[in-house]
Amino acid sequence: MGRAPCCSKVGLHRGPWTTREDALLIKYIEAHGEGQWRSMPKKAGLLRCGKSCRLRWMNYLRPDIKRGNITPEEDDLIIRLHALLGNRWSLIAGRLPGRTDNEIKNYWNTHLSKKLRSQGTDPNTHKKLSESELEKLAKNCNRKRCKHTKRCMKTRKLEGDEVIVDRITKIHLPKPVRVKPVISMTRNYSNTSLETNNLSLHTTSASYRLSTDESEDNIILNMPSWLDNNVSLETNNGVDDDDHLMMMTIGSSSGRDQDEVVTVQDNNNQQLEKLYEEYLQLIKVDHDHDHDHYHDGDVDDGEAELDSFTESFLI
Template identity: 60%
Template sequence: MGRAPCCSKVGLHRGPWTAKEDALLTDFIQSHGEGNWRSLPKRAGLLRCGKSCRLRWMNYLRPDIKRGNINQDEEDLIIRLHSLLGNRWSLIAGRLPGRTDNEIKNYWNSHLIKKLKSQGIEVTLKARLRRSKATQNEHTKNKKDRRKKKKSILAVEEINEVVPRTEIHAPKPTRFKPTIVSSNSTNSSSQGSDQKVEHRTAASEEDKDDFTWYNFSQDQVGMFFDYDFSYEDGLFENVYQEYSQLLS
């Protein structure tokens, strides 16, 4: 490859991984867990950069990776999710258990583009969704608040020990301030996937009447709100409608 290396790789191996390297990496991660990619190669006895190790593990060595051809259902889902999300491969991969973003990206570029074009379907590439300046500023602004909140949460947890709670995958909030309210108001941590919850899209309690409310089952909330999008992207309606179809 023509470009300069991203970091100093003097003496480091590049190119295809050998079986021995795979074994070293797998053994190390199985005993020590993922993370600390920068220091991992040294500790695992590998002459690779951390990035390379991470990529090899994520895209190839992870035990939960599904091998084999992408089936028709998966292909349909990729096409629909791509029409909805564009080239956000990691999000698409998140909906296909055992498939990696790299695999889906390659499959899209090598198979699906041609297939769709041959069917006369125009393939439009949606640009990667970046945070706007405004949301970046908001992110910075909220940093202090998050720190404060974290501190207070930790303090409460210390007092209350282990508090059972419902795990809801909320969006990385940009414009939303989601509030999950159980319809069974007696217990917000209730089980049962068919229980309906409300997702409030209001940015604050004051302006909640200006926003639409949607109803989702708990499972739907978990899947749907993994998305990282902002209201100003104008995607919410589209995503909601598309997801309603997918889940129906």
């Protein structure tokens, strides 16, 4: 017999969270803080498993979560960290501020593993794929309704050992940016006066809550810059009146300020590079330490290096 489930599943809500449930969870955590997940749902008035609450908070509702597409720089860092750490998503996420392990894991499985494979690299070992494996990949890509040819790749050609692939980048609607929790706000927006406790950002596939600050500037400044000219607000009749929720919808991704974007990307790039340099430094220190410690030579250097390196994250 395995251990008992974390909570009785009988009568509990499952599946996607509603805006009302989100509101209850946020409200409770704002008042009482995180922790005590088991008892939290009852106290917060939620018909959810404590684990589900924790997951929702950690992966979605936390105010410090960074939203929007993963940048090429983050892409690169994730790949390099994965080569060092393997599927230790929480460790990888820990070095990407504002990103969650779940998000990175999903991104790896849906994008990066394919990207590496298409570049002729085994995503598990980060080593070059063998000739036979490359041929197999090429065969698969020539099949009718192949996922790769269908959406991900525009062209694919072999040049010696290198596989060059031009990917069609799919642009996702960004997840909302959370500013900080606030109780109320009054806003003039598109000639509409709004009074609300919360804002919800709706995309085509899901609805999200957006906590807001008191000043309108704060909303705009913390949202992706290219969204600024494409935001509109409307009242939401589908949500409990008690919540006084408003819907925020976003338009197409036009109107972005290129100069500002470049500046932000440069800063991110520098930050990520700095983080990676820190890792390399850690590896070096640990490597030297291992050599001092195990100079008899009865320890596998590669293993010792990686293990001490990863250990450093666990402290």
